[in-house]
Amino acid sequence: MYAEVLFRSNSLGRICGISEDQNSRAMASPDSLQEEFMEESLTCSSCKNTYNDPRVLPCLHSVCATCLVAAQKEESLFTCPTCQNQVTLKGEDSVDSFPTNFYIKNLLNSRMLQNSEEAKCEMCKSGAKVEGTCGDCRLLLCGNCVTAHTNSPALKEHYIITLDDLTNPSSRAKFTGAEYCSKHPDMRTTFYCAPCSKLVCQHCTVTEHREGWKHSPRKISELAQKCKYELQTLVQKTQDTTDTLKNTRDTIGKEMKCVAANCQAERTKIREYFVQLRAKLDKAEQDVIDKLAKMEEAQLETLAKEKEGFKETLRSTEEGVKFCTDVLARNSDAEIVTLKKQLENRLKHLGNTANQVKHEPLKKHVTFQPSGEIKCDLNLTCKPLVVTKAPVESLPTTVVFRPEKGQVQGSPQVTVTSPGGQCVMLETTKVSEGCFEAEWRPQTSGKHVVGVATEGKRGWGRGTAPLIVDVRSNNPVLKFGKKGSQEGDFDRPLDVAVWGERLYVADTFNKRVQVFDISGEFCFSFSTTSNPESLAVQTSDGTIIVQCGEEVMKFSPSGELQKKLHLGEHCANISGLAVQKDGGVVVADFSQNIFLFVEADGTLVKQVGGQGPGEGQFKSVSFVCVDEESNIIVADTLQNCVQVFDICLNFMTKFGEHGMEPQQVWGPTGVSADSRGNIVLANVGDKSDVGGVEHGKKLQVFRPDGTWVSTISSDGDKLNKPHGVAVTEDGHVFVVDYADHCIRKYRYM
Known part of the structure; x- marks a missing residue:
């Protein structure tokens, strides 16, 4: 028993916010360990009182629901008292979105039952000693009443917890997590609605959480x-x-x-x-x-x-x-x-x-060296102004400035002058005594001049000798494919998708989908009978969704045809598609300038858009994608912009301006979003066969709100006709170049 309590004190201590010192104090006395640990593990680290409806935060620590409600009334942020992680509290239902800590709730039941030694049976009024409790009757029970519940047909389904359940580890699992529905108090929650992230009862599955595109209740056991x-x-x-x-x-x-x-x-x-x-x-x-x-x-x-x-x-x-x-x-x-x-x-x-x-x-x-000189080849330790690593175009690097003592009164200003003469000023942050850092994301390759201006007694002046830094081009880290029909060859591929360690390519005029690993090694391919133009992969199960003309087909992860969605009555000219986690499909229609949301079986739910320049309207719908929050991101080629809609298909934001500058857009096609919310956009550029960012043929990275982050291009092996794109979790992006019949892979973060 001592070993079990000690183990739980070390593991549960982190969950409840108990410090290591409190754990070590508990080790001193085995007899008092369980009592001390029980008290501390059931104490909220925010209000210092016994937990009242414990909830699990995103950082995996627990606090009272009442603490979250109190914090929500005062401000929109709640700081975890254990790790200082901040949680956003918005909307009336924000507190209910945090899951219940069933383990702590059952510890509370355990203490209540173990502390009931002086209590008497509340059911038969016989004065007998309490040996259990009924969650349905809300009564403390003696041994005879526990037996009566077990043997009586009318009571045998009641939820009984006995002292044996609390002391026998093999019995505890039967009551861990049991909850009653807040809408139907006499029903236990035996279903889980994934879109709502809520436990519900059987009655709820035919009322508030009825099966549909917004709700999908499933049995917990399944x-x-x-x-x-x-x-x-x-x-x-x-x-x-x-x-x-x-x-x-x-x-x-x-x-x-x-x-x-x-x-x-x-x-x-x-x-x-x-x-x-x-x-x-x-x-x-x-x-x-x-x-x-x-x-x-x-x-x-x-x-x-x-x-x-x-x-x-x-x-x-x-x-x-x-x-x-x-x-x-x-x-x-x-x-x-x-x-x-x-x-x-x-x-x-x-x-x-x-x-x-x-x-x-x-x-x-x-x-x-005996000459009296100390030598060190580490630039960071020898120079007052350094760049921590060889900078690469469009990728972040750090500039470090270590001024001499007394040289700087305020914050120094780091300036960077590009080969073309453009000068940018970087914000500096003091990271330690006498050391400043600035993040630099160069947008062109070639030799840059990095300098520092400092504020002294006579005003601003040059802080140290400028540093000449050679920025390398962000060339592809991988390129594979050529025109042909053999394994690994392509004939005008148009789209690409990533799922886990697999890369899927719509090999359009070869009428097939080819599957590779993310290092470009061929795995297998399967036929689509007609020309595949766009594809997506359902993250929940690996189902491959492929669009060929006006047909949308579903394939198993191994390439076996499972279902065809005939959307001809709704669509005139499909230009792109994406798939939600629950299997719902988003389809872009180039001719009607709309996008449609259909259920997994092809049933139309809603269509959005129409011809026009306004918010929620399009001139030339191209590719679509969905992000981690199930928001829908649409690229509009002729309007040179991107529009974002929420999961309910409501307009959220629009960004993009036509032009040749790195932050401007020129004919966007492929679009993809990573788990951090960044949006990567492919620009097809002008009609010339000359590649490169100077002709608008580039990849761009934007924040979720449309703030431009960087533009990806390369000095050698330039993009010719970039089309579909797909991002990986390690900060790389695959792009299809249909004019060069190949796939290129770039680092973008």
Whole structure:
């Protein structure tokens, strides 16, 4: 029993916000451990009172629903008291959108029942000792009344919790997660409506949550196994990331010791050399030692900062994995179903964040030469103004400025002048004492001049000598395909889609769909009988949706035809399609300048648009896509813009202006959105056969609100006729070039 409580105190402590010190204090006395842990684990870290309807936040910590309601009345943000993560609270139903922590609720039941030793049976009034409770009758029961519930046909379906259920781990699973419907208090919630993210009862499935395009109630028991499998897969992937982070953390620690030992050895050499010349070289010796100390400090500071980043990433990753592992171990269907979306998003976020954190080991160490000079090839530690890595066009890099003591009074200004003479000013942030950083995303290749202006006693002046930086072109990291009909060849491909580790290409005039891995290796292909022009993949099950003329066909992940959607009575000329998570299909109609939303079986739900320049109107509907929030993003080629609609097909925003500048749009076609909300847009440009951004043939990255981020082009192997695009979770984009009969892959984040 002690081992079990100790394990739960370490794991549940993170869920409830209990510190490691409180856990270590509980280890001192096994007899008092369970009582102390029970009290602390049932205490809300926000209001410091016993939990009242505990809810799970996106960071996987729990707080009272009453705390969230109170915070919502005062402001729109709630800060988690355990990890300081901020949660947005908007709308009347925002608090209900956070899932219930069933585990803590049942701990509350456990304490209530265990503390009822002095209570007497409330059903038979016999004064007998309480041995259980009935969730339907809301009464404490003696042993005879528990038996009566079990044996009586009218009462045998009642929800009974006994002391044996609370002490026997194999019995606990039967009541974990049991809830009663707020609309129908006499009914237990046995269904889950995924679009609403709510547990509902059987009555709700024929009233408020009736099956339709807005509601999809499913039995919890049917959903649970699928949720378990997906979460177990994510746990394994994230656990692998945790192991990588641990190894990297240990490597950095070893390097820090190596740096200190190396510098100490060189310091000894310096002192031995200057012993012979002490009378004349005391000052020179001290100067050189001070210089070494600064280099050591700079190296250790950089490594320490990097190590702290790995440490924080590791902590968040371990915490997320632990929480999910505990949920799966408890084997509660309701808990798994209600927490699945949050756990999935959190684990994906942690996995992506960890994969983006890279460590470049120190290549050279400080060395002392008898000439009296200390040499170090690390630019970051030797120069006051540096760029941390070789900059690439359109990708972010960091400019670091370390002014001399007393040189800067306020914040310095970093300026960058491009080869064409355009000058931009970057905002700087003070990251440590005497160190400033600025993010730079160059938009052209070639030699740039990076300078710093500082404010001193005599006003603004040049802070240090300018730095000449050569920016590399953002050339494709991968290109494959040529005109032909063999495996891996293409004949005017028009669209591309990504699902997991697979890449799907609409090989139009070869009348087939080809499937590759994301490194460009051919996997298999399947015939479409007619020319495929656009395609999409349903993220929930891998169903492939392909448009050929006025026909929309559904294929299994292995390429077997499953269903045809005949949309001829609704569509005149389909130009693109996308698919929602629940299987609903969005179809763009070029001739009517509309897009339609149809159910998985092809039933028309609604159409939006029409000819015109206004909001929600189009001149030439091209491609469409859906983002993580199920918003619909439409590219309008002739209007040179992008329009965004919400899940209910209501207009949200419109952006884009025709022109040749990097931030302007010229004939948008393919469009895709990543999990961070970024929108990647392909521009077909002018009618010439000359490629490149100067002819409008480019890829662009925008924020969800239409704010331009960057433009992707390349000096060599330029885009000719870019069309369909698809993004990957690791910050790359695939683009179809139908004039060159190939696929190119670029890094965009």
